[in-house]
Amino acid sequence: MVRQNDQQRSALKPILVGIVDKSPLMCTALRTLLGEDDRFQVVCICKNSQKFLEHVGNVVIDVAVVGWVIPPGDARFILD
Numbered sequence: 001m002v003r004q005n006d007q008q009r010s011a012l013k014p015i016l017v018g019i020v021d022k023s024p025l026m027c028t029a030l031r032t033l034l035g036e037d038d039r040f041q042v043v044c045i046c047k048n049s050q051k052f053l054e055h056v057g058n059v060v061i062d063v064a065v066v067g068w069v070i071p072p073g074d075a076r077f078i079l080d
Contacts, residue, residue: 014041016060020052020078021067030065049078 017040019030027045034040043059046052048071052064066075 012039014039016041016043016062018043018052018055018059018061018064019045020047020049020064020070022047022070023067026067048072049075052078 017034019027019042021027021030024047027047031042031045034042043061044052044055046055049066050072052066055061064078066078068075070078
């Protein structure tokens with residue numbers, strides 16, 4: 001495995017992350033964890049799947065971290 005030095009790493013674009021969870025504690029923990037790593041940039045945090053789907057239309061997101069039981073229904077609602 002090849003390791004990149006800090007200069008090469010900072011030249012890469014960060015992975016844009018959306019967080020969706022009904023728990024404010026989980027959202028804060030994920031934002032803090034990902035915010036400490038330059039490889040990631042949290043671009044939105046939503047408390048329900050409907051708000052997240054509204055954001056997806058306006059914000060570029062590479063990866064979404066989604067709680068499974070998230071109103072209105074579950075994570076399958078977002079996948080559909």
